[in-house]
Amino acid sequence: xxxxxxxxxxxxxxxxxxxxxxxxxxxxxxxxxxxxxxxxxxxxxxxxxxxxxxxxxxxxxxxxxxxxxxxxxxxxxxxxxxxxxx
Numbered sequence: 001x002x003x004x005x006x007x008x009x010x011x012x013x014x015x016x017x018x019x020x021x022x023x024x025x026x027x028x029x030x031x032x033x034x035x036x037x038x039x040x041x042x043x044x045x046x047x048x049x050x051x052x053x054x055x056x057x058x059x060x061x062x063x064x065x066x067x068x069x070x071x072x073x074x075x076x077x078x079x080x081x082x083x084x085x086x
Contacts, residue, residue, distance in 0.1 A: 036063065036071075044071045 013024040026032045031041060040061055047057040048071070058068035 036067070041071075044068060045075065048072050048075050 013022055015022045025038070026034075031038065034041065036044075040063060043061045044057060044063070047060065052060075054068050054072050055065055057072075058065045061068065
């Protein structure tokens, strides 16, 4: 597979050199159905991990307050589930 970038999304993906099929980094991940850009996801995760206030994060990342709240809640749930299971 060769790394390639989609110009419309500015996101990295891979293209198979033999069959020419393409695969996004979003495939088969929790990013798959998200409308957020990967940059926005990474910034939200970064600010969440630094315990930045959610409304400050929403303003900085330029997403809706409700989006930032949902992402923060989802991240808390993922971590809680992992801690409980381990």
